[in-house]
Amino acid sequence: MPSGEERPFRFALEVCRNPAGAVSRWKSVSGRKAAGCIPIYVPEEILHAAGMLPVTIWGNEFSPASSGGVPPFVCSVAGGIVSAIRSGKWEEIDAWVFPSTCDTIQNAFEVLFPPNDDRPRFPFVFPASADAPGAPEYMLDRVEAFREWAGTVSGREVSEGALERSVRVYNENRKVFALLEERMAETPGSFTGTELWAYARAGMVLPREGHTEILKKALSRSREVPGPTRAKVFLTGMLATGPVMEALDAAGAAIVGNDLALGNRHYSGSADESGDMSLSLVRRHLRRDPCSTLHESGRTRIERLIERFAWSGADRLLMLRVRQCEPESGDVPDMADECRGRGIPFLCLDIDLHAEERASARVRIEAFVEMGE
Amino acid sequence: MTRPKRLEAAAGMKELMLRHFQAGWLAREEGRKVAFVTSGAPVEFLHAMDVVPVYPENHGAVCGVARAGGRLCQAAEERGYSRDLCSYWKIDWGARTRPSESPIGGLPNPDFLLCANNICRTVVKWYEGLSRFYRVPLLLLDLPFRHAEEEPAAREYVRDQFRNLPGELARLTGRMWSEERFRESVDLSREASVLWQECIEANSTRPAPTTAVDQFLLMGPIVTMRGTREAVEFYRGLTHEIRERVRRGEGAVEGEKTRLLWDNLPVWHQLRPVSDFLADHGTALVGATYTNAWTERAGESPDVSEGLADAYARVWLNMGLGHRCKPYSFGQEEIAARLKSEGIPCILMDGDMADERDFAEGGWRTRLEAFVERLDNEHHRGMRG
The missing domain is CATH 3.40.50.11890 (Rossmann fold)
Structure with missing residues (x-):
């Protein structure tokens, strides 16, 4: 048990x-x-x-x-x-x-x-x-x-009225998920990559009220402060898979930030709880950070990514690219350049949900974690 | 071997296209701005401001025809672009770093970018990258995907953006907006589209006066020079030549027995071999879904910008298939299944539109031979029946 x-x-x-x-x-x-x-x-x-x-x-x-x-x-x-x-x-x-x-x-x-x-x-x-x-x-x-x-x-x-109540439920859920992400940034290793993945994915299936309760319980635990981690990783891309997270955990990496669509992009940004509720949802959407599928003039996804990377305290950036995903692929070379210019170790790892090359991914992740040690 | 009859207009088009590419290089000396434009963007606005439009997609096709696509894609992959990315995009990158590999020596640097996502959403990321590389402004026209019935709000959204464009262009070019030149460009664009449509529709006669391969090659001006007198003059000459062929009952393919429709982007590096092979078997490619995209035109509206918004809104319907062109290709298997269920023979061939590395010549030939043999048999059965 x-x-x-x-x-x-x-x-x-x-x-x-x-x-x-x-x-x-x-x-x-x-x-x-x-x-x-x-x-x-x-x-x-x-x-x-x-x-x-x-x-x-x-x-x-x-x-x-x-x-x-x-x-x-x-x-x-x-x-x-x-x-x-x-x-x-x-x-x-x-x-x-x-x-x-x-x-x-x-x-x-x-x-x-x-x-x-x-x-x-x-x-x-x-x-x-x-x-x-x-x-x-x-x-x-x-x-x-x-x-x-x-x-x-x-x-x-x-x-x-019903929509206003739902907005509150979702805002509460996002707030608690943000606390989880903050904890991971402040105390690297406080939650494993597999835990982050499981909590993020489960929230996309469970009723939000129940998911919020699960997150609160997870946050209330009194776990020993973990020892130093080998690497503080920021994840970008559409999604991480269970095996990728397991490989990161096994390599001793701590996830301290992410902008994954199956992660931060899904849970970030509150909607206004007063006024016209439809408009509130529109505003929330249009306030999102630019990403692979949203353009904003004057601000680029890469600039925003680097800002968030710095905020998280990460020491390396891992791009998880789903094969054949054009919107995510286009930024990769410039993202790599930006990281090189700033001395940030960067790795782009291709993933295929139905043909995961687990051994190869594990080796590449281990080598990535060892970089600069 | 029997080859399709060439059109005289083809020679004139090469010269016209060369002049078009040169205009981009000469623009700065003439005090004009250069804008990179996507193939579905409302270029009429640029003509109104005397901006020279340059089309990276068209350049991708030109490199494809010259079989330079593979080397240029390779250059982009060395930079970190993945193999599964759109080949037009990769060719564009490759030509920036290795212009000598491009048959036209690459493209001039742009002063700004005009990107419309009515052709696909990939162009948004492509143009964001261009904006970073050249450090130039990007104007994005977000033309929402139309699934079924047109939504009035989508039309209004497009109109809002079109209304905003003159001010943005005035800011970028430092020129006053010219409504008169804009109207003139829209009229010229409409006229060229009408002529182009006549060229395409002439193939409904038997035998077909041209082939879809002719259309692929002759669509250059309607894509890149829409809204100019040169394009109208060119298509006027082409229409005349096609009308003459129809009048004489002259087909592009001698002894036309079978008529095929091509659905998807052209496989630019194989146009002639495929067309010649088919012609040698009395099979004519009489139409293509792709070439129809440039027959859309602005309606007669007192507000020119509004009429134009409607025309560009309608283009979305047509765009939607190549091996690397995901939006155009995803759904082709379903189309094939539907056609087969209605007793219409069809064949699905796999190959990249501009990257000749992703094309298996032996496989294509074997499959085409089998397909043509089947069509031949059906033709003979039909004759006997």
């Missing part, structure tokens, strides 16, 4: 190992619907306010079916999603939301559903430029349309 202190982590890990099972249990207890959210940036508060469970699908929840019909140039995130839906997995999901994250996900929305799959689906197109003229008005229109759709699908209108 795990000790009391280990229980939150074990529970989160179990959710990560079997997200579909967790969704199924929630549905049978609540009698409500679950909405599958394709990464990234779906305003989940709206689904929550409609009484649905937002579930982010990362494409590695099931082994890809051989008959998935996924072309080789599609990244493993989108490939896994397409393969799972086409092979009849994710029957726990009652409706789908596809944001305009990248070309591949936009196309997936158009082509992946079998003709007999009549589950409701919504393409959430968000502005790619945070400061383009008309971006707030356009996004407000999309948020309102999404709000109406969610109400229709769930059979529960998304009232202003």
Whole structure:
């Protein structure tokens, strides 16, 4: 039996190992619907306010079916999603939301559903430029349309009051997740990479209220102050996988910061709790840091990344690039240059969710951690 | 071997395109600004401000035709760009560091960048990188993806950005906005698009007066010189030549038996071999989904900018397939399955549009031979039936 202190982590890990099972249990207890959210940036508060469970699908929840019909140039995130839906997995999901994250996900929305799959689906197109003229008005229109759709699908209108309550729930969850990240920066090694991954991933499946409780329990533990770590790593990219985090842990590296889409990008930034709630969600989105999928004139993703890197106290930067992910790949050479210029050890590690080269990744991570020791 | 009949206009186009590339190099001496532009951007705004537009994507295609793409992509990969990235993007990077490998000696330095993401979202990251490299401003036009019905809010969002563009261009060029020149450019653009559409649609006659390969090669001016008198004059001449062929009942492929449609970007480095092989078997490539993208034009609207916004908004529908062009290619298997289910023969071939390293010539030839043989058999059965 795990000790009391280990229980939150074990529970989160179990959710990560079997997200579909967790969704199924929630549905049978609540009698409500679950909405599958394709990464990234779906305003989940709206689904929550409609009484649905937002579930982010990362494409590695099931082994890809051989008959998935996924072309080789599609990244493993989108490939896994397409393969799972086409092979009849994710029957726990009652409706789908596809944001305009990248070309591949936009196309997936158009082509992946079998003709007999009549589950409701919504393409959430968000502005790619945070400061383009008309971006707030356009996004407000999309948020309102999404709000109406969610109400229709769930059979529960998304009232202003309900949305305000959901915004508070999400803000509380983000606040607690930020505390976890702060703890990791202030006391390197206080949480392992695997713990960070498990807590971040579980929160994309569990109801936010429950996830907040788990995080609070994890933060309340009285763990011994860890000894010196071999390396303080900042992670960037779309996502880390369980094996990559295990390799980092095994090599003695402490994660002190990240801007992962399956991590900080998902949990950072609060929405205003007063005023018009749709507008509040628009503002939260447009205030995000520039990233692989959001442009902002005058501020670049690399500049912001370096600022956050410095704040975290990290001593090296690890870029986790999902193979075939064009938006994430384009910045890599300039990111490497910037790091070289500043004397920051940098490594770009390619990952494929369905063909993980664990031994090779382990060796590269060990060598990376040893750099400059 | 029977080859498709060449169009006389092709020779004129080479000269025209050379002049276009030279204009970029000469711009500074003439006191004009140079802007790098994506292929779906509303270039009419630039013409209004006497800015010389330069198209890195078009340069990628030119390098592809000259089979220089592989070496230039290799240069980009040595810099750290991954092999699975868009080859146009990599060629652009490669030519910046090894201009001598480009058939036109690379591209001139830009004064600013105009990027519209109606063709794909990859261009946003590409142009952000260009902005860092050249240390020049980037104007991004965010033209949202259209899934089904047009959303009025999306149209308004595009209009808002278009309304903002003249002021931005005035700031960047130090010139006064010229509505008159803008209107003139939009009119010229519309006229060239109408002529280009006629060239494409002429292939609905049998035998087809041109091939899709002709179209791929002759689309250069409509992509890069839209909004200019030169483009209108060129397509006027081309239309005349095609009309004459139609009048004489002259096909581009002798003894045309089978007619094929090409869906996706051209595989630039294999245009002639594929076209010649097909022509030798009496098969004509009569159309391509790609070339249609430049038939969109501004509506007749009192507000020119508004009419133009609608035209560029409609272009999104058409863009969407090459091996390295993910948005255009993801969905082709589904299209093929649909066509097969309706009894229309089709074949999926894999190859990069501009990087000749990602192309297996033997595999292509064997598959094409088998496909053409099948079409031949069906043609004969049809004749007997």
